[in-house]
Amino acid sequence: xxxxxxxxxxxxxxxxxxxxxxxxxxxxxxxxxxxxxxxxxxxxxxxxxxxxxxxxxxxxxxxxxxxxxxxxxxxxxxxxxxxxxxxxxxxxxxxxxxxxxxxxxxxxxxxxxxxxxxxxxxxxxxxxxxxxxxxxxxxxxxxxxxxxxxxxxxxxxxxxxxxxxxxxxxxxxxxxxxxxxxxxxxxxxxxxxxxxxxxxxxxxxxxxxxxxxxxxxxxxxxxxxxxxxxxxxxxxxxxxxxxxxxxxxxxxxxxxxxxxxxxxxxxxxxxxxxxxxxxxxxxxxxxxxxxxxxxxxxxxxxxxxxxx
Amino acid sequence: xxxxxxxxxxxxxxxxxxxxxxxxxxxxxxxxxxxxxxxxxxxxxxxxxxxxxxxxxxxxxxxxxxxxxxxxxxxxxxxxxxxxxxxxxxxxxxxxxxxxxxxxxxxxxxxxxxxxxxxxxxxxxxxxxxxxxxxxxxxxxxxxxxxxxxxxxxxxxxxxxxxxxxxxxxxxxxxxxxxxxxxxxxxxxxxxxxxxxxxxxxxxxxxxxxxxxxxxxxxxxxxxxxxxxxxxxxxxxxxxxxxxxxxxxxxxxx
Numbered sequence: 001x002x003x004x005x006x007x008x009x010x011x012x013x014x015x016x017x018x019x020x021x022x023x024x025x026x027x028x029x030x031x032x033x034x035x036x037x038x039x040x041x042x043x044x045x046x047x048x049x050x051x052x053x054x055x056x057x058x059x060x061x062x063x064x065x066x067x068x069x070x071x072x073x074x075x076x077x078x079x080x081x082x083x084x085x086x087x088x089x090x091x092x093x094x095x096x097x098x099x100x101x102x103x104x105x106x107x108x109x110x111x112x113x114x115x116x117x118x119x120x121x122x123x124x125x126x127x128x129x130x131x132x133x134x135x136x137x138x139x140x141x142x143x144x145x146x147x148x149x150x151x152x153x154x155x156x157x158x159x160x161x162x163x164x165x166x167x168x169x170x171x172x173x174x175x176x177x178x179x180x181x182x183x184x185x186x187x188x189x190x191x192x193x194x195x196x197x198x199x200x201x202x203x204x205x206x207x208x209x210x211x212x213x214x215x216x217x218x219x220x221x222x223x224x225x226x227x228x229x230x231x232x233x234x235x236x237x238x239x240x241x242x243x244x245x246x247x248x249x250x251x252x253x254x255x256x257x258x259x260x261x262x263x264x265x266x267x268x269x270x271x272x273x274x275x276x277x278x279x280x281x282x283x284x285x286x287x288x289x290x291x292x293x294x295x296x297x298x299x300x301x302x303x304x305x306x307x308x
Numbered sequence: 309x310x311x312x313x314x315x316x317x318x319x320x321x322x323x324x325x326x327x328x329x330x331x332x333x334x335x336x337x338x339x340x341x342x343x344x345x346x347x348x349x350x351x352x353x354x355x356x357x358x359x360x361x362x363x364x365x366x367x368x369x370x371x372x373x374x375x376x377x378x379x380x381x382x383x384x385x386x387x388x389x390x391x392x393x394x395x396x397x398x399x400x401x402x403x404x405x406x407x408x409x410x411x412x413x414x415x416x417x418x419x420x421x422x423x424x425x426x427x428x429x430x431x432x433x434x435x436x437x438x439x440x441x442x443x444x445x446x447x448x449x450x451x452x453x454x455x456x457x458x459x460x461x462x463x464x465x466x467x468x469x470x471x472x473x474x475x476x477x478x479x480x481x482x483x484x485x486x487x488x489x490x491x492x493x494x495x496x497x498x499x500x501x502x503x504x505x506x507x508x509x510x511x512x513x514x515x516x517x518x519x520x521x522x523x524x525x526x527x528x529x530x531x532x533x534x535x536x537x538x539x540x541x542x543x544x545x546x547x548x549x550x551x552x553x554x555x556x557x558x559x560x561x562x
Contacts, residue, residue, distance in 0.1 A: 067444075088453045088471050095408075095440030095450070104403035104524040107435040120527060126432050127321040130332055130529050134402075138523040172449040176466065176477040193562070217562065229490050236491050237472075243434055251562050260322065268535050272560055274553065280543065289538040290556045294545025302550045307557070 002028050003114055005077045009033045009070060009093055010085035011063045013044055015147045020048030020158075022150030023083060026114050033070055035063040038162065045160045048153065052160045060175045064092045069167030071100030079139045081119050086144040094144050101140040109143045119143075128242040128265030148189065148248070186220050186238055193219035193251045196240060196267065199226050200256015200277060200296060204233045209300050210255060216307040217253065224263050240266035256296050259284025276300075309361035309422040309459075309482075312392075313352035314411060314439070315345035315383055317373040318432040326531040339379050344427030346386070346495035351457060351488050352425045353387025359459055361422070363387055368394040368401070368410045384506035385498035391511045392418060399520055404433065406520045408441030413518030415446060423465065424485040428453070436487070443485030451480060452487040 006027035008019045016032055023030045032049035034041055041054035053073065055066040074080050074097070082101070084094040086108055098105045111122040120135045121143055188194060195214040197207065207221070214221045221238070228239035240247055241263045248269035255276050257263065264287050267273065275288035276296050285291045292299060319337035327333055341349075349365065356363040365388035367374060374380070374393050384391050394414050401407045415421060426439030436452070443450030456468030460479065467478045470489060480486070498506070542552050 088469075091436050092440050092450065092452045095437040095452075096444045098405055098437065099408070099441050099444040102405075102523070104405045104522070105435060105437045105441075106524060107404075107437060124532075125434070125529070126319075126324055126332070127434075128532070129321055129324050129326065130531050132526055133528040134524045134526050136524050141524070172481065173451065174479040176479055178474050178476040180474050181470070230494070232494075236489070243429065251557075251560070262321070265532075268532075272562075273537060274557070276553075278545075285539065285541050287535065287537055289540065290553065291539070291541040292545065292549050292553055293541060293543040294549060296545075298545040299550055299553075302547065303553060306550060306554045 002026060003079065003081060003117060003119060005029050005031070005080040007031045007033060007070075007074055007080055007082045008049065009082060009090070009097070011035055011087055011089045012085055013040070015085055016044055016047035016049070017156045018147060018150050018152045019083060019085070019145070021153040022112070024048060026112060026119065027081070032160070033165070035066070038164065041162045045162055046156050046158050047160065048156050048158050049160045050158075052162045053165050054162065055165045055169070057169070061169055061171050062173070062175070063089050064096065065169035065171050066165060067093055067096035067100060068170055069165050071097050072167055073165065074101060074140065082140070082142045084142065084144045086146040091144055094142050098142040101142065103136060103138045103140045103142060105142045105144065106134055107144045109145050110149055112143070112145075112149070124242050124265055127262035129261055146246070186222070188220055188222050188238065188240065188245045188247050191220040191247065191249050193217050194247060194249045194253070194270075195219050195221050196252050196254040196257060197221065197223040197227055197234070198255060198257020199224065199231075201227065201233075204231070207233060209304070212304050213253065213300055216304055217251070219251070219253070222247070224257050242266060254284055254288070255300075257284055258282045259287055309355065309359035310420060311352045311356050311361060311363040311423045311425065312366050312415065312418065312421050313345070313348045313363055313388065313425045314366050315349060315427070316342040316430045316432075317367055317369050317379055318342045318430060321431055330530040330533070332529065332531065339373055339376060340431075341379070341382060342427060342431040344429055344431070344490055346427070347488050347490050347492055348425040348427045349383070349386040349388065350493045350495040352423075354493070355423060355457060355459075356387065362389045364390045364392055364418070366392045366411065366414055366418075368396065368407060368414065370397050371395050380511055381503065381506045384509045385502045386495070388509070390509055393511065393513050394516055395513060400522070402433070402526055403522050403524045404435040404437045405441055406522055408438050408445060409518045409520045410516060411438065411442040412445040413516035413520075414514050415442070417514045417516050422482045424483070426485065426487045428487060428489055439485045439487035446485075449480050449484040450487075451478060451484070454486045454488045455491050457486065457492075
């Protein structure tokens with residue numbers, strides 16, 4: 001069973017093969033909406049979509065400015081689901097589209113299925129305490145999804161028709177400047193091994209010892225929400241949890257972290273979870289494959305030495 | 309500038325009980341201001357002070373949340389001069405567009421405003437869309453993930469917005485809706501004086517004219533199944549314990 005039409009809206013070409021493959025399992029016809037010029041769109045003509053519509057964003061403009069013409073295009077279909085890449089721009093577009101299409105946004109959806117000719121979505125609510133399954137009651141629906149929820153196709157094929165968007169962007173906001181972020185970006189989502197640092201760390205300087213462990217394990221370093229948001233010891237992009245990054249490495253070593261439900265929600269797809277915490281009652285141990293109840297400051301130097 | 313900071317009252321998710329059939333029991337959970345809305349209130353407080361303006365708080369929800377005097381006082385102790393409430397027991401507001409329609413309705417009832425501030429997302433549903441939707445309904449500019457706000461003129465803000473890999477500086481004409489990132493500030497703890505003053509500030513219950521039907525329904529809501537983990541736990545931080553961990557890692561092929 002499939003629905004008629006899915007529109008994929010993404011500010012990142014990289015997700016197209018995966019999203020198109022996933023959308024094709026749900027719908028008869030898949031239109032991809034991308035942001036850039038015709039040449040870039042044509043380069044992705046084999047991404048798996050039936051049609052690619054490109055929005056030629058101007059130098060000072062933004063993808064979000066195209067919400068009105070995208071909504072007008074979607075409305076040419078009697079029913080449709082709009083699948084938006086779950087990025088910051090994507091969420092802005094999703095919110096605008098939902099108003100123009102008069103429907104809800106179901107955000108950060110982690111599972112999709114077609115039931116009774118309509119899409120059902122599962123998403124995490126209450127900071128990881130529950131999974132909610134919802135379905136749209138209106139002809140249109142908007143969802144945001146992150147890369148990784150569908151299987152990526154081994155190879156892409158297809159020859160999509162490439163067309164420019166009809167209609168002009170609205171540009172109420174003028175961009176004065178743009179700069180690359182200073183902090184190095186880490187890709188925790190793609191990491192195979194992660195060292196996960198919690199509030200058991202006594203001082204920012206002690207991150208060094210965690211980094212040393214990561215070095216001998218060939219791992220990336222991430223952290224819990226308080227370490228990034230309250231202590232600001234690591235960039236916000238490094239925190240894992242329901243409201244942060246959701247990871248699925250082969251190994252995660254969790255240091256001095258109690259294991260609140262919102263953090264577990266971000267790491268529970270890891271294959272092997274190792275926990276080190278001095279509090280025997282910490283919930284993290286219920287979610288660990290292997291745990292050491294002890295002082296991380298005693299354990300780590302010896303562990304690093306033995307692993308070197 | 310006239311600033312309105314939106315804040316949602318939610319059950320503390322750490323105190324929600326999961327029943328044996330994996331459904332949730334909320335009755336025991338205490339109420340709190342949604343975590344990221346504290347950043348919106350803090351930004352509003354700062355912006356009101358810098359512009360020589362005022363900040364009002366706005367909250368929408370059921371009577372058992374919003375008639376709680378402790379919660380009202382908590383909101384008002386964080387910089388707002390007054391509190392506007394839309395009390396609604398007929399809608400569940402499980403879909404963010406409903407909430408956005410109610411916020412837009414409340415803003416129309418309030419009449420004049422320059423800056424509407426929202427948090428990144430609510431602690432319960434975390435859709436991260438309400439601010440964008442409310443601004444779009446009102447047909448005013450919206451920006452999400454705002455990491456810095458400067459006053460450029462009486463009618464313009466210079467806004468810093470952090471994207472995944474870049475930071476942009478935007479010139480935003482007012483009125484506008486800004487959803488602030490949790491990176492923008494560290495919310496302060498209200499002082500004794502602020503808490504004392506909060507009880508004397510005005511609370512306005514608004515009646516709004518907005519159609520707020522839901523466009524999605526909840527089919528099921530259950531706690532996730534506990535994932536099977538081996539839970540091989542060893543107590544100790546001596547050499548022997550570390551050796552056990554090392555041999556576990558080796559055995560697993562790391």
